[in-house]
Amino acid sequence: MPTDSAAQAGMQLTRQHTALVDVHDDLQMDVSEELLDDPNAAIAMALLELEALSRDNRDRLLQGGLNWTDGDRAVCDWVAGRYDHLSRIAYSAAAQVRKSVTSGAESSATIFGLTLLLLGHAIKWRKSAGQAADVTLRERGQRLYVSAAKRNLESTAFKVVVEREAIETNVEALFIRVLLIERFSSGNLSAKRLEILDTWMLASAQSTWLTRELREGGAIFCVDPTSQMRPLVPYQPGIVAPLYLPLWPFQRHLATIAHAFHVGTIYPGWGLGLRFRIEEHIGVMEFLEREFTLIEAVGVKKSKRLPVGGELVSLFTGFNDINLRALANQTTLTVAGVLGVSAAPTKFAAASSPSSPSLISVVNANIDAGAFTTFDAVQGAVTLLDVSETGLGLEMASDDAARIDIDSLVAVKLADHPACMVGVVVRKANVPKRSASLVGVKLLSRVPMRATLEEVNDRLARSTLQGIFLSGGSEGWQSDALIVNDAAYRANATMSVTVANGRFHVRLGRVLWQGPGWKMTAVHVSVAR
Amino acid sequence: MFANVRLPWLLTINTRIKNDTQAVQKTAKTMSKSTFDISAALNTPEKRKMRDRYIAQRFPKLAGTHRALTKTDEVLSMAQQLIEEGRKFLAIEMITLSLQEEVNQRDLWRFLIEDAFLRGDAARFKELIDGYAKQFELDEARPVIQAMAHDLSPALVNTQSKLEPVPLPNWTSISVGERDVELQQKLHVALETAAASLQAR
Numbered sequence: 001m002p003t004d005s006a007a008q009a010g011m012q013l014t015r016q017h018t019a020l021v022d023v024h025d026d027l028q029m030d031v032s033e034e035l036l037d038d039p040n041a042a043i044a045m046a047l048l049e050l051e052a053l054s055r056d057n058r059d060r061l062l063q064g065g066l067n068w069t070d071g072d073r074a075v076c077d078w079v080a081g082r083y084d085h086l087s088r089i090a091y092s093a094a095a096q097v098r099k100s101v102t103s104g105a106e107s108s109a110t111i112f113g114l115t116l117l118l119l120g121h122a123i124k125w126r127k128s129a130g131q132a133a134d135v136t137l138r139e140r141g142q143r144l145y146v147s148a149a150k151r152n153l154e155s156t157a158f159k160v161v162v163e164r165e166a167i168e169t170n171v172e173a174l175f176i177r178v179l180l181i182e183r184f185s186s187g188n189l190s191a192k193r194l195e196i197l198d199t200w201m202l203a204s205a206q207s208t209w210l211t212r213e214l215r216e217g218g219a220i221f222c223v224d225p226t227s228q229m230r231p232l233v234p235y236q237p238g239i240v241a242p243l244y245l246p247l248w249p250f251q252r253h254l255a256t257i258a259h260a261f262h263v264g265t266i267y268p269g270w271g272l273g274l275r276f277r278i279e280e281h282i283g284v285m286e287f288l289e290r291e292f293t294l295i296e297a298v299g300v301k302k303s304k305r306l307p308v309g310g311e312l313v314s315l316f317t318g319f320n321d322i323n324l325r326a327l328a329n330q331t332t333l334t335v336a337g338v339l340g341v342s343a344a345p346t347k348f349a350a351a352s353s354p355s356s357p358s359l360i361s362v363v364n365a366n367i368d369a370g371a372f373t374t375f376d377a378v379q380g381a382v383t384l385l386d387v388s389e390t391g392l393g394l395e396m397a398s399d400d401a402a403r404i405d406i407d408s409l410v411a412v413k414l415a416d417h418p419a420c421m422v423g424v425v426v427r428k429a430n431v432p433k434r435s436a437s438l439v440g441v442k443l444l445s446r447v448p449m450r451a452t453l454e455e456v457n458d459r460l461a462r463s464t465l466q467g468i469f470l471s472g473g474s475e476g477w478q479s480d481a482l483i484v485n486d487a488a489y490r491a492n493a494t495m496s497v498t499v500a501n502g503r504f505h506v507r508l509g510r511v512l513w514q515g516p517g518w519k520m521t522a523v524h525v526s527v528a529r
Numbered sequence: 530m531f532a533n534v535r536l537p538w539l540l541t542i543n544t545r546i547k548n549d550t551q552a553v554q555k556t557a558k559t560m561s562k563s564t565f566d567i568s569a570a571l572n573t574p575e576k577r578k579m580r581d582r583y584i585a586q587r588f589p590k591l592a593g594t595h596r597a598l599t600k601t602d603e604v605l606s607m608a609q610q611l612i613e614e615g616r617k618f619l620a621i622e623m624i625t626l627s628l629q630e631e632v633n634q635r636d637l638w639r640f641l642i643e644d645a646f647l648r649g650d651a652a653r654f655k656e657l658i659d660g661y662a663k664q665f666e667l668d669e670a671r672p673v674i675q676a677m678a679h680d681l682s683p684a685l686v687n688t689q690s691k692l693e694p695v696p697l698p699n700w701t702s703i704s705v706g707e708r709d710v711e712l713q714q715k716l717h718v719a720l721e722t723a724a725a726s727l728q729a730r
Binding site for chain 2: 251254255258259261262263264265266278279282285289293330331332333418419447449469471472473476477478480499500501502504506510512522523524525526527528
């Protein structure tokens with residue numbers, strides 16, 4: 001049973017909540033009837049009152065995490081509803097300013113900014129309350145930004161108070177915050193981490209701005225304030241947008257945030273996030289680093305794909321099949337060509353002569369590899385559709401494609417290529433109206449080389465390990481790697497291997513990539529002769 | 530009218546002084562002085578504890594953080610791993626933390642200098658070479674750094690004479706412990722030789 005004092009406190013809180021709702025209703029009426037002399041001050045005060053009354057509840061809700069009661073959920077819904085309601089009132093006030101021709105620049109910018117601030121709060125708290133996203137909130141923000149930009153108010157500085165902290169900001173920074181909060185709210189960021197990220201964005205308004213000109217480099221968003229469906233999309237080469245949001249200033253600002261932790265403080269020194277555990281803040285840093293990398297990866301110009309007219313190719317799948325058959329003639333021991341000794345034409349080279357450009361079928365490849373076993377995974381013809389700097393596009397029967405998983409290791413032999421290439425399946429898609437599938441292969445090496453590694457130890461019987469060496473090429477020794485059978489992989493075992501004219505003692509390092517039945521590892525050389 | 534309605538709990542809002550805000554403002558001033566000299570900012574046991582917790586969470590592999598951060602080779606080795614994993618930001622942060630613990634780690638300074646050069650970040654480069662010059666007054670790398678500075682922005686170098694271009698010192702290509710650059714390069718050359726041989730058939 002609650003004590004008398006607890007019951008009294010509860011009743012007082014209920015009275016305060018009711019009073020706040022009344023205040024908002026009065027404010028709404030005053031705004032709609034245009035009775036306010038200073039709508040900015042009235043809305044700013046209403047926001048302060050809402051923050052002050054709900055602070056303890058918001059703090060408790062965010063700290064609570066998964067342990068919410070029904071009462072907690074109701075309170076969270078109430079908070080989300082209040083921010084939503086207040087943002088609508090502010091939007092009405094801003095709409096009056098949009099019609100007015102007499103409003104001053106700073107005053108107009110402030111009401112636009114306050115409304116954008118409230119819209120951001122409303123989006124965030126809808127997510128925290130587990131409510132469905134409401135795109136009309138973001139759309140209102142877009143209309144406000146367009147209106148402010150038409151009046152050249154988007155960069156006008158003004159101050160708003162957030163969580164008892166006066167921050168200098170502008171309409172543009174608050175508009176960007178609305179777009180980013182909506183994007184991050186739709187992901188798997190927890191309410192606690194969203195709160196931390198939001199505080200960082202508000203505190204670093206000077207680190208976000210929109211540009212009309214595109215400067216490639218780093219993570220960039222394309223921003224179209226008039227687009228209802230996709231106002232914020234990662235930049236891709238070829239996309240032309242009215243505005244761009246470069247993220248490098250915020251990326252650089254992350255160093256400032258990290259520095260605050262280096263000196264034992266929590267950035268920015270205010271907000272509900274101050275009471276969260278350090279792990280939550282670090283989680284947000286790691287989330288942002290991942291996001292920046294992903295956004296940047298979208299913007300990296302993909303190598304141009306050249307259609308090649310559908311020639312037949314040989315395809316091998318699985319480590320053992322590739323090692324034994326596809327790479328039967330490609331070993332690390334061969335140095336003939338480089339040393340000036342003409343190598344005898346291989347079966348692959350003979351098969352790829354101009355007289356038989358597309359005869360490298362699955363069957364031929366098996367013969368070339370000295371094996372007449374049936375080809376398990378892919379039984380039908382495989383056609384090369386396109387080639388790029390980094391990959392291949394293949395077409396095969398859907399039944400065959402179904403037997404190959406994403407991340408499967410494959411070897412491909414082209415008719416006019418002297419060596420069999422090794423890659424990883426990175427995408428599959430069905431071809432409409434045909435029982436065929438497109439398979440995208442990321443090339444790991446154009447000249448992979450099989451090698452037999454022998455364990456270095458004091459025993460008489462030394463075990464051997466089959467591997468496929470991938471030279472890092474122009475990227476240097478850091479990118480050299482070895483592919484081994486998943487089951488045979490042993491970290492830290494010292495192995496001896498001959499490559500060209502040299503003998504090396506190597507250890508298998510970190511796993512760089514892996515898929516069904518294979519691992520690609522870094523190679524650590526300890527002895528080279 | 531709304532303007533006449535005021536709720537009582539508002540009265541205290543603007544009178545609160547926030548210690549944390551002051552601390553961060555102080556941090557900003559310290560930062561402009563030096564990123565690596567944090568002794569003044571780290572002036573309470575609580576802050577030290579917070580920093581340690583941060584490092585332990587951010588770099589879980591750095592066991593016994595204080596000592597681990599002063600082992601230049603280990604820090605560089607870990608940085609290399611992080612870079613290979615595509616987490617350069619984290620690598621740079623770890624090196625910065627290491628220099629905050631022990632500023633006399635020459636190879637870490639050089640790593641950051643070359644990194645700033647490669648990124649074309651003239652402001653950061655200037656900050657770093659000034660700090661490096663202060664820390665290591667007589668240093669054989671000085672001509673190389675001057676040439677890099679001249680290449681990045683001639684205004685950074687206070688000289689009238691023309692500087693000859695020098696090869697990049699490769700301070701960010703780390704040679705530590707089991708990954709000896711010379712040995713790794715030998716394997717790389719052998720692999721390239723074998724690959725070229727196969728292609729030449």
